[in-house]
Amino acid sequence: MIDEPFAHGSSIIHRIDPRFKAVFAGALSVATAVSYRFEALFFALGLSLLLVIAARLAMGLVIKKLMVVVGFLLLLWLVLPLTFEGEVFTRIGPVKITRPGLILSAQITLKSLSILMMFIALVTTASLVTLGHAMDRLGIPAKIVHLLLMSYRYIFVIEQEYRRLSRAAAVRGFTPGTNLHTYRTYAYLVGMIFVRAAERADQVYKAMRCRGFNGRFYCLAEFPAHRRNWIFAGLMTISLAVLVLLEFTNAAQVLT
Amino acid sequence: MNTDHPIICLNNISFSYPGADAPVLDQLDFDFYAGERTGLVAPNGSGKTTLFQIVMGLLKPDSGHIKIFGKTVSEEKDFVAVRPRIGLLFQDADDQLFSPTVLEDVAFGPLNLGKSKQEAVAISRRMLSSLGLEGFEDRITLKLSGGEKRLVALAAVLAMQPEVLLLDEPSAGLDEKTKEHLVGILKNLDISYIIVSHEFDFLAGLAESIYTLQNGKIVLDTELHLHEHVHAHTYGRQPHKHD
Ligand SMILES: Nc1ncnc2c1ncn2[C@@H]1O[C@H](COP(=O)(O)OP(=O)(O)O)[C@@H](O)[C@H]1O
Numbered sequence A: 001m002i003d004e005p006f007a008h009g010s011s012i013i014h015r016i017d018p019r020f021k022a023v024f025a026g027a028l029s030v031a032t033a034v035s036y037r038f039e040a041l042f043f044a045l046g047l048s049l050l051l052v053i054a055a056r057l058a059m060g061l062v063i064k065k066l067m068v069v070v071g072f073l074l075l076l077w078l079v080l081p082l083t084f085e086g087e088v089f090t091r092i093g094p095v096k097i098t099r100p101g102l103i104l105s106a107q108i109t110l111k112s113l114s115i116l117m118m119f120i121a122l123v124t125t126a127s128l129v130t131l132g133h134a135m136d137r138l139g140i141p142a143k144i145v146h147l148l149l150m151s152y153r154y155i156f157v158i159e160q161e162y163r164r165l166s167r168a169a170a171v172r173g174f175t176p177g178t179n180l181h182t183y184r185t186y187a188y189l190v191g192m193i194f195v196r197a198a199e200r201a202d203q204v205y206k207a208m209r210c211r212g213f214n215g216r217f218y219c220l221a222e223f224p225a226h227r228r229n230w231i232f233a234g235l236m237t238i239s240l241a242v243l244v245l246l247e248f249t250n251a252a253q254v255l256t
Numbered sequence B: 001m002n003t004d005h006p007i008i009c010l011n012n013i014s015f016s017y018p019g020a021d022a023p024v025l026d027q028l029d030f031d032f033y034a035g036e037r038t039g040l041v042a043p044n045g046s047g048k049t050t051l052f053q054i055v056m057g058l059l060k061p062d063s064g065h066i067k068i069f070g071k072t073v074s075e076e077k078d079f080v081a082v083r084p085r086i087g088l089l090f091q092d093a094d095d096q097l098f099s100p101t102v103l104e105d106v107a108f109g110p111l112n113l114g115k116s117k118q119e120a121v122a123i124s125r126r127m128l129s130s131l132g133l134e135g136f137e138d139r140i141t142l143k144l145s146g147g148e149k150r151l152v153a154l155a156a157v158l159a160m161q162p163e164v165l166l167l168d169e170p171s172a173g174l175d176e177k178t179k180e181h182l183v184g185i186l187k188n189l190d191i192s193y194i195i196v197s198h199e200f201d202f203l204a205g206l207a208e209s210i211y212t213l214q215n216g217k218i219v220l221d222t223e224l225h226l227h228e229h230v231h232a233h234t235y236g237r238q239p240h241k242h243d
């Protein structure tokens, strides 16, 4: 099931209008993704750390979420410096470690950690339902918003159906192994899930028609205006500007 | 209490699912009048859910014809016009509650009927509180218990202010307390209904007459009529006689 460990809280970040957070999470991560200069990337990392701290999230859990990409990043550090062509930085025995390889690995590491933390701080601090409503208010087509919200609504139901089916297999003595019987059973299970999901969709659509559904979706959520939203917007705009400046002007040279 | 015309009139309805060898409904006739409170008791798989879906125009019968509120309904557009006046409570509340939050779900029907957001919200809040669900507005539907889901689904149906209710096993899977609560709600509604249930005790206080489905036809359940008194016993779920 989708759990939303960061969605509820009372920090200042939690209290900011999710539309503002979503917009700046998007803008900041795009700016970070296209940056290469270390000044810009370290700034992004610092900013994202500040945001995570301001959201007062359980750090252990944040680190656990970051670990998902850390494994992938370690792999990059193992492969890129060895395989990337360019100026040799150092040699360990017969293997060359190239400078461009190291730089690229560092850039990717900084970018992915910063973007992930920005999303943790700004996007996952609202529930998916609230985010859906925020998307709706931002003018994202209602069909897409409802696709998201209904997926969220029914993934849990489908998971329960999966559990029921696999329990049914288990009580009849099915134990998974590496053999054809196991693969076939799983194929049936997955097939059944699709069949059930399609039937479910059919029933839900019928129920919607019973209540007069005519293709229109409605969104009832209201997002009251508050001064803090604009303060947040101001701060984030400044941060965004700094990030862009650091990337596009040769700040290091200006300073020296 | 009965007017001359039945509000639901099924005539010679036959229906079979594609690929099935026997029809689920076989030349079924049934009239339902305003003010009636009817129970429908029949074994699983005998076609109760199918029958409700045919009345709502969600399944198309192979033959026969349907009149609702005195008008013949056969095409989708005919059914679109009558659906808001008939509230179908689905057997599985998960089918019915598709919105992320309770308030949105209950307001969905009124909004589709052209109510403004304020009106729809007001109706929904009123409906929720009349079913004892105050404070449920912002609850996430998927996190409700089975009984809560059933009640919210009922609120969603009632928010459309229908004239007839079709309740498909409303008591299934509810604990005694929720069941009593539901009986209380239904008893106090000023509305005609057909209730499908396996539970005789549940129906006893709610239905004035009890029908069953036999070989694809609706028949008045004379066996159950033989003892229309409130009691609980092992064979309550099957038609039976007291010797
Ligand atoms: N979508 C379907 N496709 C094929 N057969 C179905 C479908 N739905 C129900 N049936 C079959 O039709 C019969 C009647 O089902 P249903 O109306 O759900 O019965 P009830 O509600 O009385 O338990 C059952 O034998 C069932 O297996």
Ligand SMILES: [Mg+2]
Residues within 6 Å of the ligand: B048, B049, B050, B091, B168
């Ligand atoms: Mg049924």
